[in-house]
Amino acid sequence: MLDKIKKYSWLIDSLMEAKWSTKKEVVHNFLNAKKKYVPKEKTNAKVGDILKCALCPNMCRFDCPVARVGNSEALTPAAKSRIAYLMEMGEIDFSGEFVDLMYKCAGCDASREWCPFDFSVEDLLVGVREDIVDKGLAPKALLELKDKLEKNHQIYDQSLIPPDTEAEKARILYFMGCTARAKVPDVVNTNIKLLEKSGLDFATIPDEWCCGAPLSTLGFKDSFYKFAEHNSRLINKSKCRTLVCDCPECAYVFRELYPKIGFRLKAEILPMNQFLLRLVEENKIKPAGLQGEFVYHDPCALSRKLNVCSAPRELLKSIPGLELKETYFSHRETRCCGMGGMLGITNPEISSKIGESRISELKEVCSNIVTACPTCELAFKNANKDKKVKVYDISEVLLKSLEK
Ligand code: SF4
Ligand code: SF4
Structure with missing residues (x-):
């Protein structure tokens, strides 16, 4: 408050000279200005922040993958906020293309x-x-997806990996995640082999549900709550001290989003690549060697949301013979694979274009692409139409180096 008074002291000085009615009007407007620009009713949306974004010069647009491949002003970050603001203020309807734009x-x-x-x-x-969602206006396809998730507890139809049954005793739990289980099961098998080689007592979770990221992202907060409640109950009742996640988005959801809705996991939460680096440093896994050039793609969730850029690089550098290459857009300034934020489901065309654009940047560096996220791996495998490059998960590269 004192800061505010100091900031506006010039106004106070001028007001002293003004008539009483003017003073009253200025003070009234000053105190109520904020209220005019946000809706009277309570909203889930942070309308004050959306307004700031809507009024911003929008320079971040040049790094927005959706705007870049979509080639449309409406897809830029501030433009989305401008439409969101008008919807929240009741200036335009929550309908059709405006609703679609929000995804x-x-x-x-x-x-x-x-x-x-x-x-x-x-x-x-x-x-x-x-x-x-609260207004009952969620697109039909997304409601179907939510219903499917609530029924199967997984986002994809089939999960290929049978669950382990020893989860209650193990100190280390491996959370496989829907994408890896259903779409890139080799990664799950690889991680299980690596954990077995380390000699550690680990288990998978018998009744693992999706972490809930798709529900949270799409605005189904009540369903997300149920998933968070289920997973955190299972994990917290086990003897687990370390929860290792294949997918960095799962790790982010456990670490950052569950506590926001009241579910704090008792375990340390680690993305798989960080855990594997620890095993290498403790000599529990000893990379023998692997010749070749590999370019590392930083997954957005790992580098920007979890701030993990050095662990995967250290892990790759620990493999004798492996030459680590970098792209221009790397570390926290990486570029998206196109499958984040459920874009592969809500807007598959935009998602594929982003994936193709990113893989072409990586291809220019070398023909072995390595990443540390099953969703990125899936995006690149889909985008690798001419099969000119090989796409690996970092665990697969590590296992290859042991088997040599
Ligand atoms: S997200 Fe982009 S457009 Fe929005 S406030 Fe930040 S810099 Fe400005
Ligand atoms: S989060 Fe990514 S895709 Fe979404 S507006 Fe920002 S830059 Fe664009």
């Missing part, structure tokens, strides 16, 4: 790197999506 975001946090307010546009849009 055209890869949740990559690229804009945040440049944002003076440190906004995550995805977070701003999630609040709007929650309002869309």
